Structure formats: C-alpha cells, structure tokens
Amino acid sequence: MPSQSLPVLVVGAGPTGLVHALTLCQSGVPVRIIDKAPKPFVGSRGAGIQPRTLEVYNSLGVLPDILTGAVPMPINRIYKLPGGTEVMKDFRMCPRSYPTPGIPFFNSYMLGQDVAQSILRSHLEKYGCHVEHGTELRTLDQHADRVEAQIVKHEDGNESPETFSASYVVGADGARGAVRKLLGLSFEGQSTGVGVIIADVKVRGLEREHWHMWGNMSTQGCSALPRYTHDDETFWIICFGKEIEEKTASDPEAVKALVKKLTDRPDIEITDFLTLNYVNFNVRMVSEFSRGRVFVAGDAAHVHSAAGGQGMNSSVMDAFNLAWKISLAYKGLASPNLLQSYTDERKPVIQKMLKVTTETLEKTVRMDDSGWERGMNFYQLDVNYRGSPIVVDHREVDALKPPPTNVYTISFVGTVQAGDRAPDAPNLLSLKRTDSGSALTSLFRIFKPTKHTVMVLSASGSAAEPVVDLLRDAKYPSDVVQTAFILPGWVAARESDALPRTDFVLKDTDGHVYEGYSVDPRKEEVTVIIVRPDGMVGGIGNGAATVKEYFERVFA
Template sequence: MAPQTLPVLIAGAGPTGLVAALTLRQNGIPVRIIDKVPEPPFGSRGAGIQPRTLEVYKLLGVLPDILKHGTPTPPFHIYNYPEGKEIIKEFFLSPRSYPTPGMPFYNPMLLGQDIACGILRSHLSKYDCHVEFGSELRALEQHDDHVVAHIVRAGGPNGSEETFSASYVIGSDGARGAVRKLLGLQFDGVTRDDAGIILGDLRATNLPRDCWAGWGPNGKPIFSVLPRYSHDDDTFWVTLMAFDKDVDYDRLVRHPEEFKAVVQKITGRPDIEILEFLSLAFIRFNIRMVKEFQRGRVFVAGDAAHVHSPAGGQGLNSSVMDAFNLAWKISLVHKGAASPTLFASYTAERAPVIEKMLKLSTETLDKTVGNDDDGWKRGTRFYQLDTNYRGSPIALEGRGEDVPAPPANMYTFGDLGRVRAGDRAPDAPNLLDLKDPAAAGLARFYDLFTPTKHTVLIFSDRAAAADEVVSALGGYPAGLVQSVAVLPAMTSVREGLVLPKADFVVKDTDRHAYEGYSADHTKAEPTVAVVRPDSFVGATGRGVATVKEYFSRIFA
C-alpha cells in the first residue's frame, strides 16, 4: 500500500462531498477531501434547499447557520413585455405552508451554493478536516483491501504527483469528473438540444429586491433575477432560458456585452445597468444516470452519478441524500461492525429514487419549454419528504400486515399513511424527558436522532417490556445503537415510578409520537421502530424479535 493511508478519500468538495465528509468525521472516520478547482467557487447554483435537506442539516448540526444566511422563497413577479415595469402576474413557486408535528420543516429555503458550502466547510474544520483545493484525481487502482489514487497537486510547471492509499473512495466530482469515467460506468440518458440555461451572478442597478423577477414574451419568464440576500444589495442571481435555437448562447457567455444587450431587449428596461459579472456559464441540459453507484471500493454520488435540468430544484438535494445514505454505511463497514454486503443497499435504495427524480424534473422542464404555466409551479411534490426505501434489502416490515408495493412515484409527496420500513422517520415534538427532569424545555425525535447511531424507539407503558428490548441491544457494538422508551400521554408520573432502562425515556405529551408511528401501548409486546443514522425507518415491528432480525441485516 502507498505510505499515506486514510480510510476514505473524497474527490469533489461540493455539497455532496462535504456532507459525506462531515457525516464520516462525526462518526470518527478520518477523511481526506480534495477538489481540482484552485479555490472555492463563487456562484448561486443549487440555491434551493428542500425541507428534507433542512432535516439532514439539522441532524448534522449545521442548520442554525443555514437558517441564519438563507431566506424563504420570495414571490415571483412577472413584468409586462416589452416595457418591463408593470407587474402582470404574481405567484409563489413554492407556496408557504405550515409545518406539522411529523414534518418540522415544510418550506424550502434559498441560499447560494457557495455560502452553503462555506458553512459545511466551517463545520468540517471543527473535525480537523480541510478541503485540499487544487488537487486533482487522475487515476485509480483497486485492490482487495484498498484503493490507490494518483493525485496531481497544482503548483510548479507540471504540478506535483502523489500516490495515496485509501480503504474507500467517494467520487463526488460532478458530471464531468474523473471517478465515474475511471470506473467505466455508463452514463445513460439524453442531451436536450431544445433547452439549456445561462446561469450567473452579477452586480446591477435598478433591479427589484422584494421578489424573484421575470421578463419574457407572452408573460413567460425567459430572463429572471433573484436577489442574493446574503450579499450586497446590488448582487443578483440571474437565469436566461436558452430555448431559441437561433441564438448562440455560448457566445453570450464569452461576450458579456452581448449578454447585456439581450437582457435590455427582453426586459425593455434601459435603466437596468449591469455593473459586473461575477460568474456566468451556459449549461446544456443532460438527463443521465448510472445504473451502478458502486464498483468495488469506489462509489459515485451526486452529479457524478446523475444529472438533470434544474427544473424543480432537486439536484443539490438529491446529491445530499446520496451522501447521507452512503456515509453511515461506510462508517459501519470500516469499523468492522458491518459486512461489505451492506453496500449493496446503496444502489438498491438510491437508484430507483433518482430514476423517479429524473422523470419528475424532466416533466417539469417539458412544461416550462412548452410555455405551460404548470412548469413554474412547485410545492410538496419536490420536498423529498416522502422519498422512501421500501423494498430495500435491509428494510424490515415486521408488524404482520402485508407490505404494499412502493407508491407509484416513490419520489413525490403523497398520502404517507402508516409509516413503513424504508420511509423517512417522522418527527414528534413535545416529548417530556423523564430521565432528566431538569432538562430545559421539551424534546423532539429530531433532537435525539443522530447520524452516528441507530435509534431504537420502544413504545410501551410497561418498563419490564421495554427493558427486554433494551437488554437485547446490549449484544451490539457499543456506541452504535441508542434506545428511546416512549411512554404514552396518559402516563401519570408519580413518585416511585419505575422507568425503563433505555438511554432516553420520554413521555409523548401530545400523542404525536404514537400517532406518527401507529404505535399501540396496549399490546403485550411493545411496538418498536428502528431509525437508521440517516433518519429513515429501518424496521418496524414488535418486541425483541424485530430488533434482532433487523440488526442481523446490518451488523456483521
């Protein structure tokens, strides 16, 4: 093996790689993360953060900083054409709604990807892990027990070459990155010749800051601007839809003065002055994905595994879900707590979800290209709150009922019904901590869930029944499983009450936990739900037998 060795090498330091690195470091796994760009890129791409991603950020401890810098989606104003000053239509791409007990984050946020990545890097630095910019992965050699990576670092006339050994490699280096190509993975799909987009950040005067503004013929926004609220008042994110085959959009990017002229024509606003281009790029839409997310000890995630149009704002969010799904599995396998066969669930779980996501985003793109007003409508279908892994080889539905087939579209929001194994784990607020009466305020499940452990929820009003489950957990690796005994709302906390021996004992004061997990405290065996480190339900069932059967699929 090469002399420099770490458990995991991550190639690509966008949101995908950073979430993977942060999750692994929180699990105590040393990580090296590299990126070929010389410095952190500037730009707003991937600005939409969906509710499910906000939940992941909470679990990783970065949510307060995301909320501090992010903003809700403002109203969208379409201006008249060609004068460009009168508002002819106002709507919300994602109408504001109210959270529910099981879904605490129910509205998307907007935050430029450059700011979001900066936040993730700052949290990663707390674990003594820093992105090595200007380092490019050029080649990989897989062996039975390690991977050798050939890395070229910027500097000098030819740079400096390095050979590095890692137990595993994660390719999060984007659609044009090296890892997928080095693995020989087919990137099946199509390139759309009828649609593309120019994305950029710029400084300009006389643009509105109280809305997301759009201009275009027939009330269809071809050019739009969104204020970058995290920057100076003259800074905006702009998009120009590339639908006209007679326009050379590559030339517009190469010649910003011509881009300015197009903006003047579309908006009819000579008073809008573009002062400076901060970023500008033309993107031709590709709709592609790999069939395998893993080859040997090397994995692909995010844009390295799937690309699509930005319609619906799913790219960054799907990429974060890839990383969060994969990282806890690598952690367990590297620690020797799980068999490498656990990795098979990565492709099995993520590939069907991504396939549905590509279909959803492409349908939205087609409506946008076809000037269908529905192409601008968003909402719960895009929130990823009911993305599920039902049917996963490691999911266990053990409550005795026949497990239904996955929903027709496992990627979009529908009637959740009873929580099944493979579903996102619902939250439950207003939980009274009975083991620590001095604890300030009320807890919620998403305060207890953690990316470093499985959480076994035990629903019972009998301490002895709950303790049987807790005792069964003693046979699993220390520090990788935690227990939460959930007492029903009608429990009266009296002096001398014997509490279960779980790590946490809470009272479900508002019944949200029991209702959210369809639990019944009257049964002889307690209802149990095993929540994975990525806050998906790994198993549901009753008593010790469910716990043992599920963990037999996870731990070696």
C-alpha cells in the same frame, strides 16, 4: 469484515462531498477531501434548499448557520412584454406553509451554493478536516483491502504527484468529474435540447423584494433573483429558453445585450460579472452507484434539468445515505450487503426524480402554468426506501417486494412504514435526566447521524427489557446504537416505577410519537421502531424479533 485504518478519500468539495465528509467525521472516520478547482466555488447554483435537506442540516448541526443567511423563496413577479415594467402577475412558486409536529421544517429556502458550502467547510474544519483545493485525481487502482489513488497537487504552476491509499473512495466530483470515468460507469441518457445562461452579477435598476421574470421557456426569457447575503446590487441572473445559445455565454457584453433585449428594460444595467456560465440540461444516470470500494454520488451519478430544484437536494440525500454505511464498513461492523444497499435504495429514487424534473421542464417549455408549481411533491419528505433489502416491516406483509414505482412521491407522507422518513415529535418529557437542561425534548434532538435509534413504544417499562437484553447480548457497540423507551401520554409516571435500562426514557405528553408513527397508545402490544442514522425508518415491528432481523441485515 475487519476494521480499516486508511482514511476515506472524498473527491469533490461541493455540497455532496462536504455533507458526506462531515457525516463521516462526526462518526469518527478519518477523511481526506480534495477538489480539482484551485479555490472554493463561487456562485448561486443549487440555491434552493428543500425541507428534507434542512432536516439533514439540522441533524448535522449546521442548520442555525444555514438559516442565518437563507431566506424563504420570494414572490415571483412576471412582467408584461413589451415594456417590461407592467406586472402581469405575482405568484409563489412554493406556497408558504406552517410546521407540524412531525414536520418542523415545512418550507423551501434560498441560499447561494457558495455560501452554503462555506458553512459546511467551517463545520468540517472543526474536525481538523480541510478541503485541499488544486488537487486532482488522476488514476484509481482497486485492491481487496484498499484503493490506490494517483493524486496531483497544482501549486504555482507546478505539479506534485503522490500515491494515496484509501479504505474507500467517494466520487462527488460532478458530471465531468474523474471518478465515474475511471470506474468505467455508463452515463446513459440524453440532452433535453434546453440550456440556460447563469450569472452572478452586479446590476442596477432592480428592487430586491421579488424574483423578477420576463418572457418564457418556449422561446426566450430572463429572471433575476436577489442575492440577499450580498449587497443590494448583487443578483443571480438566468437567461432561459429553447433559443438561448451557448456561445453567448462566452461574451459578457453579449449577455448584457441579451438581458436588455429579454427584459425590454434599458434601465437595467449590469455593471459587473462575478460568475458567467452556460448549462445544457442533460438527463443521465449511472447504471450502478458503485464498484468495489469506489462510489459515486450527486452530479457524478446523475444529472437533469434544474426544474423543481431537486439536484443539490438529491445529491445531499445520496451523501447522507452512503455515509453511515461506509462508516459501519470502515469500523468492520457492516454486513456484506450493506454497501450494495446504497445503489438498491438510491437508484429507484433517482430514476423517479429524473422523470419528475423532466416532466416539470416540459410543462414549463410548453407554457403550462403547473410547470412553475413547486409544491410538497418537491420537498423530498416522502422520498422512501420501501422494499429495500435492508429494511424490515412486520406491520406491512408485502413490504419486502421490489421498490414501488412511486418512491419519490407517495400520496405525501401517509402512514409511516419501514423505508420512510422518520417524523419528528416535540414535547417529549425526559424521565431519565442526567443534566440540568430542559426536561422537554423531541425525536429530532435524540436522533443522531452517527447512531441507530431503537424506540420501544409501550405503556409498560418492562416491555423494553427484551430489546435491551438482545442488544447487550449481541454486543452491538454503544457508539452506533442507542435506545429510547417512550410511554404514551395517558400514563402517569410515578416515582416508584422502575425505569427501563434504555438510554432515554420519555413520555409522549402530546401524543405526537404514537400518532405520527400510527401506534395505538391504548393497546397492550409493544411496538419497536428503528431509526437509521440517516433519519429513515429501518424497521418496524412488535418486539425484539424485529430488532434482531433488522440488525442481522445491517451488521456483520
């Protein structure tokens, strides 16, 4: 596959499109990103950030800015009705936990989607890539080597049409977007019969220490979540339940009256609406995530209820999975089947996610308390691509069977296999330092969204040489592959020892790498673990043969 020269066109500048565009830009792939809306999105929708998404943000270098505004999920406070002031109970939807060596980010956070998008845009702009708002995609025409897109810019009431050629097009333009429709992809599924009114409002009469809740999903209810990045009167209001009518959302005064009715609190006064929308929960998914050179991701590919807080997070995972594959294809390095693996890997995961979120919604509607639980099964840390056609696992004889039905939750993490998320490991001593910085590092500091990381675990430095020789002879570009040799903690490194020719030489001082990846540090065998740019394990085995087989599936 020859390298490309035309930019990648990303349609839609929500979290999906922004994460995808930022990942491509960091890989040196030129991107044009457009959005039909005349200005950036305003509102809290998609406010819950799961731990796996935090890891993606960390990989992309945006996490410090995200955590500046994000807050842990507050305590939920349910009030008795009538009256609406007496507390029925307090509970945590997501119990707080503590980080582990393999999971440094082990809690969910809240941050309005508009704030998160602003942060992502600011990082994207560092690469000279700016979102073009008021720019609409009208048509797509695919060719063997490009996609011709008809685009219209809306400015001051005028339309300026243009024809734009792109190497690839990624549709991240939402459930009602143009890309999926232009591709003619089916969007099979059904309505849940449940909808919600969501609004960002200025409101008086509420304290900001809790996520306030009245009523229930089986009839009607209301919740109010403080927007901690805004002033003390700004809240995110949700009116929910089977009896909530869409027409109410078209009348702000009717919404004010509904909130007073549902809370039974005359002291709660909405003074202004920043946003006001109605969302009908549908459960739908495309049959395939791409056709030719055009792909769909996020809400353009799947929609479901907000129960479980999986939508925005799953969309980010779509974008991150696809970006490194398009990057290799753009550079002429991808195997013929690499882009197809996007559908192969994400489709079973999304199918399972739709099932999980629908079951969670149904529990909530029938007032099952477990419907409000948002435990580790929702963290997306154990979402896996086991059985993917591009992963290699020589430690698991049946790893290449079709993806299992439990690709969304697998007894929570467990023994790492090819296709799983790659755990972190802290306190790694660098024995091959090239700067004056700290000698201690971690796997998450080494993993890059632009590179495959080939890790060789052995007590003998010479064990890495066959892998280094293989990669050199295969002439894989150094900008997409890096190597790390990791000594077990029990080995004393001596100055007279010859260091292997890997990019990193590390000592696992606390044993977190060997323990986290289930490798016996006392055995003489060599273990090779290949971590993909999206932080997933691509291959596990006992030598250079694993590296060869894995990269034959990935590279041209």
